[in-house]
Amino acid sequence: MADVVGEILSSTDSGNGVDDEGPRRTRRPALSPSRASDFKQCPLLYRFRAVDRLPEKPTRAQIRGTVVHAVLEKLFALPAVRRVPDEARALLEPAWQELLASRPELSGLFDDAEDADTELREWLASATRLLDHYFGLEDPRRLEPEACELLVEAELASGVLLRGYIDRLDVAPTGEIRVVDYKTGTAPREIGEAKALFQMKFYALVLWRTRGVVPRQLRLMYLADRQSLAYTPDEGELRRFERTLEAMWDAILRAGRTGDFRPNPSRLCDWCDHKAFCPAFGGTPPEYPGWPDPLGLGVETVLDRAD
Incomplete structure (x- = not known):
């Protein structure tokens, strides 16, 4: 793995990429939970998203999830006494307008609707119901998170760099850590649950390697059906998961050198x-562009974190 890493890695910055010595430096490529999940599901999907960066049309459900996440982040920025349903x-509406201002192309989300205004109102009402469901799962007035939408990053002993965003991090006065992830869909069946736990174990590993503490609880909150799933990892499990991610990154680098990202139909x-581009369905992938600018490899979009 080291020889391939040497070909594509450059110096690492911290935070915003600017230091006192000079201009911005390129960040090393990292593995995010979303891209790791993509490669685990289908190496060709990883290529399409991380290397080719093929466009994907966001769905109304994804954008609704993004807006709900933004509202919950803003809610916890308020004084505890104001964290009530009416405030949420x-x-x-301001969270939706803010997202729309940053991504004007989303104004076409309802263009295909017969009555766009009515469907927009119904869509916002469905987001309101998800927020109401959140208050049925916990009382945010009783919580003081350490952080919301927290960027976390850790370099493993092997040199693999992990990077991701945590929806919410709760730290008890005793030092115990809880990782909370909001899901705006319903509680999943077997495949979806495994994917969600993969993501949460990723966060747990990063926190363990940066803070020296194994999170006491990983909590998934499914707002659509008001269900909450909790999981308690242990050191042995996280060590095994660490080896899994190292092997995965090794496989990604090998595929990146040759362009041999194979489909895994499911x-x-x-x-x-x-x-349309997948050989498993009679398609032909675009010409392999080569290993990309490393800056984008570990990036998660807001849509990745929406549900």
Whole structure:
């Protein structure tokens, strides 16, 4: 692995990439939970998203999840006494307008609707219901998170760099850590649950390696059906997961050198935007562009973190 790493890695910055010595330096490529999950599901999907960066049309459900996440982040920025349902509802429309201002192309989200205004109102109402469901799962007035939308990063002893965003990090006065992730869909069946736990173990590993503490609880909150799933990892499990990620990164680098990212057909293909380019469905991938600018490899978009 080291020889391949040497070909594609450059110096690492911290935070915003600017230091006192000079201009911005390129960040080393990192593995994020979303891209790791992509490669685990289908190496060709990883290529399409991380290397080719093929466009994907966001769905209304994804954008709704992004807006709900933004509202919950803003809610915890308020004084505890104001973290009530009415305040959350009042934050919804501004959060949508803020996202729309940053991504004007989302204004076409309802262009295909017969009555766009009515469907937009119904869509915002569905987001309101998700926020109401959140208050049925916990009382945010009783919580003081250490951070929301927290960027975490850790370099493993092998040199693999992990990077991701945590929806919410709770730290007890005794030092115990809880990782909370909001899901705006329903509680998943076997495949979806495994994918969600993969993501949470990723966060747990990063926190363990940076803070020296194994999170006491990984909590998934499914707002659509008001369900909450909790999981308690241990050191042995995280060590095994660490080896899994190291082997995965090694495989990604080998594929990156040759362009040999193979499809792995499954039931999840029904939801893939790129079937037209997939050999498993008679398509032809674009010409391999070569290993990309490392800056983008570990990046997660807001849509990745939406549900």
